[in-house]
Amino acid sequence: MRTIALRLLAVFALVCGAPASAAPDDHAGALAALADVRAAVTEIVRIEDGYAVGHGPYLRAAHRAMNALVGRRDDGYAASFGDPGDGAGTLGHLDTMLDKEGSSLWTPAIEGAKANVLAAADNLQSAFGEKEMEDYQADLTRALANLALVVGRPSQDGVLGGISGALGNTTLGVPAGIPSVSGCALPARTPAYGIVAQRLVYVALPRRSAATTIPDELSVARVVVQGDDLILYTRASDSAMAVCRRTAHLQRTRAVAPAKAVPWYTAAQAHDGIAVYRKSCLQCHGADLQGTAGPAVAGTEFLTTAKTNKWTLSDLRTTVFQNMPFSNPGSLTPKQYADVTAFLLASNCYAAGTKPFPQSDSPAFAAIKLGPIPAANPSNPKLRTCTVK
Template identity: 45%
Template sequence: MAVLHDIRAAIAAVLAAENGTSSGPADYITAAHSAVDALVGRNDPAFDARSPDPGDARGALGQLNDLLDHEATPPFVPALHGVQINLLAAVASLQDALKARSLDGFQENASDALENLEIAQGRSSQYDVLGGIAGAIANTRLGVPDDARIADGCAAPHRPGFGVSHGWLAWRAVKRGHTPVATGGYASVKMENDMMILYTTAAPMVQQHCTRHADAKAAAAPALIKAAVPAATTPLYTTAQAARGKAVYAANCASCHGTNLQGVAAPAIAGSAFLKTATTNKYTVSILDTIVTQNMPFNNPASLKPGQYADVMAYLLASNCYPAGKMAFPSDPKPGFGTAIVGVQAHPAGTPDAKGVCPVK
């Protein structure tokens, strides 16, 4: 929560100067220094004691480093690494803003910093690395108080407490009429057994994991994971569409997902590791299309045209070695389209590189 507070303080400091009706150069400089102070903390050489400090002594990066130093492999660690990268980028942009010789130069760098800060702040409605610190607090045990009653997240709630499974927070149960609860960050709320049950965005994923684990245990034998998904070989896009999608991706997606689609401040979206995750989680082409069209780009969701989103989907399929055909990926898919689970192709349409990504020309 301290990390989240410091990030929001930095955002507020920059926005206050940009939105001010009488802001001058001194106000902008003070705002940038204050934002940096909130991020780096008072023991960092970049800290400016002459400017108002809206954060705390450790700063967002200091608090974040404390979390990463004391934790091994809980599910929120990848998200925290993404937060860390974006905070460092924000500090660098703010320092560049302080060196700018014009107001336009300052604002350009400050805008870059705000974009990184928004990604670092994230959303409680996303439980993966794109959720940032808000998503990690809302969907993992990172947001569970130390003295809280912990229950099995795979089981239905029987008494007040937090349902946790493998580090993921699935639900919180509160006795009805007993404890006030802020429902922000929860995907759904239900009344069960005289309790209010607040389910997180990660709850469906946790349930799938629990079901798979139970099935595997009942079988009393290790499950064999098929290396290919031959049912997903139906052509879903055209070569020309994938080429257009490559340009759209470079302009709107590469800054987070990387030019090689292996992830920078966001997860990989092509290659062997991505396809293994997609198959395990039973992502279909339709599910991926929904994620892309409704949640991306992260800093400006649903801002592209329908045709651009369709082109990006074509590029992603091509990069994952799906075969091209004569029909373009639709900008308005009809029910029943793209129901096959995403996975490694039995007959790759191209030559995958070492990461399992097929190049797109």
């Protein structure tokens, strides 16, 4: 049961975060995590393939596999059996990678891998207590199945790809110190790692040395010879190329997509918010929303501040609904608060949609970061604000 619950968790952990390339040590961390898993698998497979008398050697193998997976900081670590891993354990490495602000394209895969490590550890724990050989083997077989998912496969770039999939298809595959270039074009020099939207599109290597330098976990889908270089395209390259084509098309047609088309409010709400703003906000925040006694609430001045302070839509909502108007917080009706928030979003050139801004908080708002909107088409280009009608 616990295994299933954990897997479900891993699937739910598919969150879409801000673009963040892998920190240099994340690549090394992923490789070390993989090495620990493989050490654990080797322990289990070796005892299964061999022959031993009595419980001792079997128990020992399960404990050593456990040690490699959980690391010496975990309660499940039993030092007396020895550790075929590096001491930090797969779990330790994965936790270090996940214990950072923001998320990356590879985060779901690594979260999934972590869930499967926990499931494997659960099965090993169960094996420690088994009396019958049959039961012991069943536990270890389940653990091996979990670990197969942890390792994953390079051909899969989502949560099912495991650590290999993340290494083979995302920025996690780029070693520290190697420059990454835009994957939409061929590199000026090699070796180079081509990246598009956190996807690893290709690894370009000089032909002479390619045979010895192709990364282990690369998911090569296509190989192109380009002069003296080999361009090894990954499984992720197809979807990445689609992104390249779309971007190029947008640039050619100078599309005027008004802001990020996230429909957080309706135009009707924003319209109703005009009256609320005039009555309760204008005196301090000004007719042009640039602030008089209070701060600016729209345009470059506001959105730059929002970006600096990492404000989310949830922060904006809380400030408006709970702290405003300053002289009488909480004095407006929920509808008035929703309307005036819609008015503020519209004034900041966020696009309107069909779904109204809710009168109660939404957990999703905490993940929406506010900041300048490059694609916006402001009616006041100097302040970069939009007039609400």
